[in-house]
Amino acid sequence: MAMDPNLLVGISMVTTGLVLGAIFALTAAGVTIVYGCIWLPNAASGQLFLLAPLVLWSFTIGFGIEPVLAALLVLAAGLPLAYLVERLLIRRFYDVPDRNISYFVITLGITQILSGIFSLTWGRWSDQYNVPPLAAGVTFIGPFPLPTNRILALGCALTLLAALFLALRYHRFGRALRAVFQNREAAALRGVDVRRVYLGSFLLGTSVIFAGGLLYSMAYSFDLSVAWSMGIAAFAIMIVGGPGSVLGALVVGMLFGFVQAVVSVFASPTVATLSYLLAMLLILLLRPSGLFAR
Amino acid sequence: MEVRHLKIMLAGAAVVALAAGTAWGEAADPIKVGFVTELTGPWSFSGSSCEAGMRLAEARINGAGGVLKRPLKFLVVDNQTNPTQAVAAARSLDTQEKVLLLSGPTSSDNALAMYGYAEQNQLPFLVPVAAFPQLTKPGTQWTFRLEPDAVGWGYAIAKFIEQKKPGAKVALMYSDFALMRAIAAGVKYQAPLSKLSVSAEIIFPQGSSDATIQATQVRASNPDFIVPIGAGGFDNTIANQLLDLGFKPDQIIHPFGFTTNIIGWGKRSVGSYFGTFFDANLDTVTPEGREFIKDFQAKFNRPPSYIENFCYTTAYVIKEAIEKAGTADRAKFRDALRALKTKEGTSNVPIEFDKNGARKEYIYYMQLTDMDVAKKEYKAKKAFYLEWAPEVIPVYDLVK
Amino acid sequence: MTSADSRRSRMLWLGGAALAVAVPLAVAGNRFAAFIVGIVFVHILWTAGMNLLYGYTGLVSMMTAGIAGIGAYVTTNLVMSHGWSFWLAMPVSAVGAAAVGVILGLPALRLRGFYFVLSSLVIQSAVTLVFVYFPQFTNGDTGITQIPHPRLWLPGEGAVELKGAAFEILLGLLAFAGVGIVHLIVRSRMGAFIMAIREDDLLAEELGIDVTRYKVLVFFIGSLLMGVGGAFYASYVGFISPRSFDVLVSLNIWLMVAFGGRGTILGPIIGCIILVPIPFVLQDLYMLKDIFYGLLIIVVTVAMPAGVYGTFLQRRRAREQAAVAALETSRRAAERIAAQ
């Protein structure tokens, strides 16, 4: 093993930061889109994030479906689910002034329900969540071996992020969405069907979170505890980046990914988690509108 | 207005009393054992394995006429891998079901929580699978444990490595659970005594899912052997990331391995070592053991491992102790357990407890020789066997 | 407050105190039922604090369990590692918890609505992590077990362990005292002010109410109740771990207040009496508890914002007003006839 250890650790740090950051950014983007548009702070994001890979795992291991096909199935299955939730719970609050508190509490309720369901059902196999890799083996980055599957996940994540960003900029729906971000009434006056945009943004946000979860399960092993930590991280990123700011979510998400990586080299992953929370608190106190306020 | 409220409060109080009343059944004919284990939550894989093993023994025992002509009934309650819930369950089994003893936990955290309840309320507690030393700390009166304590495992690992490669460098990577901390403590204590050096020690917080950086750091420290202990699926991640980084399988020593997590490591781990207390591949398995393996395989289409075996054995230890006591009385049962001298029916390993309820300890180290992931089967051969007295090293001082 | 009113409420309070003693005695024969009663009492104390914060001042604090946990851990450490008497350790740690509660509550002075809720949730998560990752004080995830019961010094017997029905009666009286304190606050000048703050803190300020001062005060008193509850919970149950005080517990405390009826004295009590026993009574269905509570949270938020007792009060007020209106119209009719 005659290779410079610092170089090794350095590369591993960068790659880890990239993969984690991309997935953070994606998930946080999903959360922040919904908050910016509907004013819905989704406390259940972590549980949704976990739901996707759990279903994927059942599809692939349980029913032996092709991983790619299974992943697409999961995403597809997510839409009607999200629609149902919007229909039953979200929609009725659209005109309530302080609705974000109600939403927050409701999604906390959903969180509790989902975690209850998880430990009841998938909980039994919590040592066996290994989604079959799309690509086996490792690819060498210089001297450093990285699982090809993880590089694939990184690629997908970055592509999705780019697509999301472009869609919000240039696509008709994206522009409508941003119009509603800026000012609901004005958008309505300009003939934007606000409620359709609301529904659309909720579906989009949920799917993006699902995608994040799927990519995470491609890159890492996971267990039920991922839900809470990811949910908190997503919130932290949203708050620090500025609620509703997709750009903020992307930048801060990447940042947090690297923080995680760097801190776990020089301190410990535990400190990393605490540092998110601290960052979020400080921003809440000093600049509730976040770093990238719209 | 308030007068009406009195009624409401009274009604509420009535609800509580009533509800409790319904949950309150008086002791029935069978001898009841409270079996609080992990059926859901992070540790559920071992809890449900344990229940499976215990059920086989329960069926056999009651099939053969039970104990003192009374059926032996295991009341299984889920503790959700949550110590708080474990205590609540212990309390209700004690006060509601009036069980003869408690058993069942396979996670040290839950076992320790119940330990407190058992000792405080003078309720016998036979721990099948939980290795945290403090469960049998000096002064323990009511708790007994079948599984050797984890600091001892660490001691055994050091002995194993010493015999494989004198003066070797060892790296430790483990998730931050009581069990893992205890194993690491044992290795670190015995290493210098066995002329070994610990080149790296990395602790993961619970819920970690990636070890790329840490594995690289370990690689950089260039050890001869790595002792990785991840919780749940993370164990597989660590193993595979170590292999990705070019470590040879036979440099990896898993402190423990049971069927599901051995399969989880994957075929590329063939050649790695793992510690165990019962394995279907051992030639010391008795005819009864063979039958147990056959029945289990038929029922769960995977071979049982030490968790299932300990829980299977637990049922028989309880049976023998009750028969020795001649009555289902808690104190008499406790004394019978203390005096018990017997063997595991499945492998003839001796069973006897010291004054603190700790068992005469032993461990096997097996080397994986082949694996069929699809069939959930693996082959392994014995590489090392060790027996030792519980306090060969100061286990109770090493972890608090 | 008319004399009839005061007589009624005196009856209520006597009745409440009587119940605090009578219920434990009634179920003393069944240790399990008795234990449930004890836990219900602790929750009544906790929800009393939460009610003051959320029900009367409108502060949706999601860190209540964390505060209770601080009270529990500090007491336990002082008693078990430093040999303090429980009766000294408990008040000390309760005041400590209250002080921490005030500090952690400071965001509430700057943040409005959802942002405060979120910050309190973040704080709760951080507190839980601290419990997990500072094992030298908390023994980490493993938790602290074999926590001794408090000892009472009785003439003749000397120091005797507080246990059995006596312990539940003490908890009952504590819960009673906690609710009583909240009730007195609500009836007082301060009560009017914090409710004004709940309704519209800007208008309250404009009316000359020192909003900051009263929010701090509320956090102190609320956290004090939490801390005391935590300290007694630890020694009563005999075991604590970070899970005993995690975010789900905070959420459940919120639920008990919201479900019973926030901003009413009896509502939270009813919430506790109905919700606390469920997981114990349905021992085998325990794992369904989270799902059930979760559904309840949603139902309450969507369909029953006033809670069980609150809705009941609303209905009754509606009835009374209808009656008054009817009277009024009939009187008018009578006058019209008289006029003709």
Added chain:
Amino acid sequence: MSELLLDARKVEKRFGGIRALRAVDVHQSPGETLGMIGPNGSGKTTFVNVVTGHLAIDAGSIHFAGGPIAGRAPHNITRAGLTRTYQAVRVFGRLTVRENLRTAALSAGDDSLETAEHGRELIRWLNLEQRLGAVAAGLTLFEQRRLELAMRLLLRPKLVMLDEPVGGLSAVEIGRMMALLAELKSRYSLFVIEHTMRVIRELADRVVVLVSGEKIADGRPDDILRDDRVIRHYLGGQRA
């Protein structure tokens, strides 16, 4: 000029780049009723917000009843005897009228609404006694305006700043409100922001005119309403 009740000098307020108040001087003697007029967005409400401490002052000084109040917390300014109403009527909507009034009375240091100094007569005078049990949100706008007024008067203020007191009221209601204010004028110092010239003419002893954050006129109503600059900038065609 010696014993001024309100004395604001060179008051400045900026929002980002915009100067909402430009060196505004306003003074008011005890017993005097001061009117403030100006087009929308001319800074009238901003001025009130700065004086009552709801907005931080950027420059200048404000003295009230002889003491400096610039930079003090709103509740302290209220305690000093300076209170205000809001353009969009603001009461505790979910509380009953009695609870609304009680809060004000307690804040003023009284032990209860009943024992509050001339609390009863206030309620009778503003003719709210029938509605004491009603939830404030259920009141008519006029009733809410009266309730708002009653709450302020319970505080025994030295100066009441009224932000469009007749805004949104019907002609009849305006007449009634005017009568009430006229009566009030004899007992309290008032500061009235209004668009309705009638109100200003009948109530104000003196009028200040704000246009885009600048005081362009200050004098007796009749003179002001004849002032060319005022007409040009503000009244435009509508000569009352």
